[in-house]
Amino acid sequence: MRAWEAFERLPFPSTTDEAWRRTDLRPMPRHSFALGAASSPEVESALLRPLAGEAHGALLCLTPGLEPRREGGKDLARRDVIFTDWASAVRDHAPQLERALGQAVADDEDSFTALAAALAVDGVVVYVPAGVHVAQPLHSVFWAPGADRAFFSRVLVVVEDGASVTFVHETASPSEPGGHALHAGIVELVLGAGAHLTFVELQTWGDHVWNVTHERAIIGRDGRLDWIFGAVGSRLTKTFSELNLAGQGAEGRMSGFYFAGGTQHLDHDTQQNHLAPHTTSDLLFKGALVGRGRSVWQGMIYVAPGAQKADGYQANRNLMLSPHARADSIPGLEILADDVRCTHGATVGQLEEEPIYYLMSRGLPRPEAERLVVDGFFAPIMDRIPFDGVRARFGRMVDDKLTASELRG
Amino acid sequence: MASALEIRDLHVSVQGKPILRGVNLTVRQGEVHALMGPNGTGKSTLANTLMGHPNFEVTHGQILFKGQDLVGLEPDERSRLGLFLAFQYPVAIPGVSLANFLRAALNARRRAADPEDKGMPIPEFRKLLKQKMDVLQMPYEFAGRYLNEGFSGGEKKRAEILQLATLEPEIAVLDETDSGLDIDALRIVASGVNDLAGPELGVLVITHYQRILNYIKPRFVHVMLGGRVVESGGPELAEHLEEHGYDWIREKAGEAAAEA
Numbered sequence: 001m002r003a004w005e006a007f008e009r010l011p012f013p014s015t016t017d018e019a020w021r022r023t024d025l026r027p028m029p030r031h032s033f034a035l036g037a038a039s040s041p042e043v044e045s046a047l048l049r050p051l052a053g054e055a056h057g058a059l060l061c062l063t064p065g066l067e068p069r070r071e072g073g074k075d076l077a078r079r080d081v082i083f084t085d086w087a088s089a090v091r092d093h094a095p096q097l098e099r100a101l102g103q104a105v106a107d108d109e110d111s112f113t114a115l116a117a118a119l120a121v122d123g124v125v126v127y128v129p130a131g132v133h134v135a136q137p138l139h140s141v142f143w144a145p146g147a148d149r150a151f152f153s154r155v156l157v158v159v160e161d162g163a164s165v166t167f168v169h170e171t172a173s174p175s176e177p178g179g180h181a182l183h184a185g186i187v188e189l190v191l192g193a194g195a196h197l198t199f200v201e202l203q204t205w206g207d208h209v210w211n212v213t214h215e216r217a218i219i220g221r222d223g224r225l226d227w228i229f230g231a232v233g234s235r236l237t238k239t240f241s242e243l244n245l246a247g248q249g250a251e252g253r254m255s256g257f258y259f260a261g262g263t264q265h266l267d268h269d270t271q272q273n274h275l276a277p278h279t280t281s282d283l284l285f286k287g288a289l290v291g292r293g294r295s296v297w298q299g300m301i302y303v304a305p306g307a308q309k310a311d312g313y314q315a316n317r318n319l320m321l322s323p324h325a326r327a328d329s330i331p332g333l334e335i336l337a338d339d340v341r342c343t344h345g346a347t348v349g350q351l352e353e354e355p356i357y358y359l360m361s362r363g364l365p366r367p368e369a370e371r372l373v374v375d376g377f378f379a380p381i382m383d384r385i386p387f388d389g390v391r392a393r394f395g396r397m398v399d400d401k402l403t404a405s406e407l408r409g
Numbered sequence: 410m411a412s413a414l415e416i417r418d419l420h421v422s423v424q425g426k427p428i429l430r431g432v433n434l435t436v437r438q439g440e441v442h443a444l445m446g447p448n449g450t451g452k453s454t455l456a457n458t459l460m461g462h463p464n465f466e467v468t469h470g471q472i473l474f475k476g477q478d479l480v481g482l483e484p485d486e487r488s489r490l491g492l493f494l495a496f497q498y499p500v501a502i503p504g505v506s507l508a509n510f511l512r513a514a515l516n517a518r519r520r521a522a523d524p525e526d527k528g529m530p531i532p533e534f535r536k537l538l539k540q541k542m543d544v545l546q547m548p549y550e551f552a553g554r555y556l557n558e559g560f561s562g563g564e565k566k567r568a569e570i571l572q573l574a575t576l577e578p579e580i581a582v583l584d585e586t587d588s589g590l591d592i593d594a595l596r597i598v599a600s601g602v603n604d605l606a607g608p609e610l611g612v613l614v615i616t617h618y619q620r621i622l623n624y625i626k627p628r629f630v631h632v633m634l635g636g637r638v639v640e641s642g643g644p645e646l647a648e649h650l651e652e653h654g655y656d657w658i659r660e661k662a663g664e665a666a667a668e669a
């Protein structure tokens with residue numbers, strides 16, 4: 001239990017730590033969480049719908065304390081593709097797991113990674129052998145309802161040289177009014193030379209969940225990662241996402257959308273590391289805030305010595321829909337090579353009256369006009385999600401949040 | 410009975426500054442009117458006041474339409490009553506496609522008429538849109554583009570007329586729809602408007618050039634100066650303005666003001 005020892009040893013994050021300066025975990029009742037099974041609510045049916053078309057590519061649904069549920073994906077094994085839950089992977093595929101595990105996120109990075117590494121019985125493993133192209137999308141859902149509990153999850157995706165796959169991972173639960181729960185997660189993405197991965201992760205935790213995840217991607221020579229984040233749920237989220245362009249010519253695109261309402265606090269730390277020459281990174285995070293919602297985005301582009309011709313971009317755009325909301329946007333560059341191109345931009349704006357007036361002049365009532373403008377704001381990110389169903393579902397969540405904020409005034 | 414838009418002694422201020430100083434004008438369904446006047450005389454102010462722009466404050470007067478005073482109604486209510494404004498400077502709405510927006514606008518009308526309405530089925534909408542785009546010689550890809558974003562001046566004006574054609578209002582105000590159009594585009598847009606003009610539609614064409622009036626023939630021509638309609642007449646008034654400019658009207662209006 002190396003990881004558990006690390007948890008015992010490591011300090012709990014506090015707001016004096018730079019990375020946690022704007023996100024305070026003190027109100028989290030961390031001693032009241034117990035491990036164990038989730039409570040009973042059935043998985044929301046919308047989460048289980050096929051991503052595209054009528055049939056599932058492959059679906060894996062995990063609920064703490066229950067057997068994993070699967071659908072589709074029968075032909076994956078024939079091509080030696082692994083798409084399974086953590087326990088089955090440990091039992092059946094130990095060698096592949098051993099080789100890749102901890103390559104990206106170390107167990108002892110902080111107390112949350114240590115916990116997740118020690119306790120994550122729920123996890124998903126995706127392994128695509130060299131040269132294999134998985135055409136159908138893989139879809140996993142981690143459904144963890146219930147209060148007073150702590151949930152731990154782990155995702156490992158290994159795409160070997162020249163292989164490709166699209167994978168959507170969702171974490172979700174229904175809200176527990178007055179309750180609290182913790183989720184700590186680890187996500188590791190390892191791409192070989194020329195490998196392609198589209199990874200979409202969507203977080204719709206109930207608003208009782210304190211959610212902390214550490215995510216790291218390592219991309220080999222000429223590999224390409226299209227990484228899409230959606231954060232709508234949770235009481236508080238702190239996500240660390242790190243892109244490591246380790247091989248020459250590696251490319252990574254990070255696209256995020258978030259929508260904080262009520263008293264939600266969504267904090268995303270991103271790091272784009274250019275570690276080799278001719279690497280490209282492109283980050284666009286867009287967020288909207290209603291009520292007393294709060295967001296933090298802190299991004300850093302790092303270019304290592306010798307990583308010439310690196311091309312890095314980061315932009316964060318925030319739309320404030322309430323005078324009580326707050327968005328902090330902190331871009332950063334650390335460049336140790338001389339022949340590079342790195343730019344960034346950050347904006348915090350409000351809904352403008354002219355577009356609303358224009359839409360209303362065509363007969364749309366104000367709330368609908370505002371929704372259309374908000375949808376339009378998110379469109380550049382949504383367009384990067386290759387599934388209509390997921391886009392539509394998130395569109396509805398955006399609507400629900402706007403409606404809730406309108407009702408509250 | 411044909412509906413009419415009746416503007417009665419309308420006074421409008423922007424940020425406390427009076428712009429319109431007693432406008433009187435009536436446009437009935439089935440009629441084509443032109444409102445002319447040099448730049449800065451308040452034509453766009455009138456158009457946007459009719460539509461309910463929040464910056465324009467009506468300090469006096471009425472805008473009667475279908476037995477109601479529009480003053481105090483929201484722009485969407487005015488639109489659903491059957492009023493339309495083709496904007497002089499249509500604003501870009503990033504991320505919202507022309508097609509999605511138009512469908513939302515149509516559905517908002519249907520829902521206002523019947524709260525149970527489930528919206529126009531997509532195939533029916535597509536057919537309708539294509540038919541309207543054909544009239545305006547717009548390529549279908551246009552429907553997928555973000556509303557007015559990166560549109561050329563002419564494309565914006567065409568998109569405005571496409572909206573007019575799709576929403577089928579009873580009274581349409583076209584604010585400088587001819588500006589930014591080359592002669593071919595102007596012909597297409599004008600013939601689009603002429604196709605729509607008929608007993609069901611009243612049109613107020615706002616322009617400071619007489620050029621568009623060669624294509625859209627008004628029965629009534631009005632001249633605005635200094636926030637008032639100072640002269641009204643038939644098509645010959647537009648021709649006279651083309652030849653002699655606005656100075657004679659300025660003089661005449663000046664005399665009238667001096668007498669008053």
Ligand SMILES: Nc1ncnc2c1ncn2[C@@H]1O[C@H](COP(=O)(O)OP(=O)(O)O)[C@@H](O)[C@H]1O
Nearest residue numbers: 423424428447448449450451452453454455464
């Ligand atoms: N939003 C505004 N704020 C301040 N002044 C305005 C505004 N809109 C129009 N005006 C003023 O009102 C007058 C009339 O403008 P406008 O109605 O646009 O004229 P026209 O359309 O006839 O060229 C001008 O003096 C203009 O500067």
Ligand SMILES: [Mg+2]
Nearest residue numbers: 452453497585
């Ligand atoms: Mg004008």
